């Protein structure tokens with residue numbers, strides 16, 4: 001199995017949205033027996049909580065079910081998951097702080113795959129917790145998830 005972990009700060013806005021959207025695309029592609037997903041936050045303030053109401057609304061509007069609860073990123077995530085994807089550069093630093101020399105996970109900005117293909121004009125997903133732009137974040141996350149799935153399919157001949 002190929003494990004894909006989405007990481008933001010609180011694990012209630014961006015990373016659960018990315019997890020939900022990406023898992024939905026994986027299922028549509030018939031790859032849910034090959035690729036599994038999860039999400040986590042670099043911070044622990046919201047552990048155990050359901051996603052923010054804005055993320056729940058956007059997922060619901062796009063017919064995507066989500067049942068995850070917030071949890072904090074751990075060092076063992078970096079040995080378990082093949083891909084550990086940060087929503088912004090601050091999250092990326094938080095992930096790298098937990099990495100050891102033998103960490104084999106591909107650690108990257110989630111949007112880097114879309115950005116490198118010219119499909120997104122930003123490389124970071126802005127935090128809707130502060131400005132409420134959940135619809136804009138959904139568009140970025142959807143584009144990012146499609147490019148990420150293309151990348152993984154190519155890398156693993158899927």
Ligand code: 4NP
Nearest residue numbers: 008009010011012013014129
């Ligand atoms: P997220 O958004 O990282 O996309 O889940 C945030 C959620 C909560 C906080 C910050 C960002 N907070 O400071 O509590």
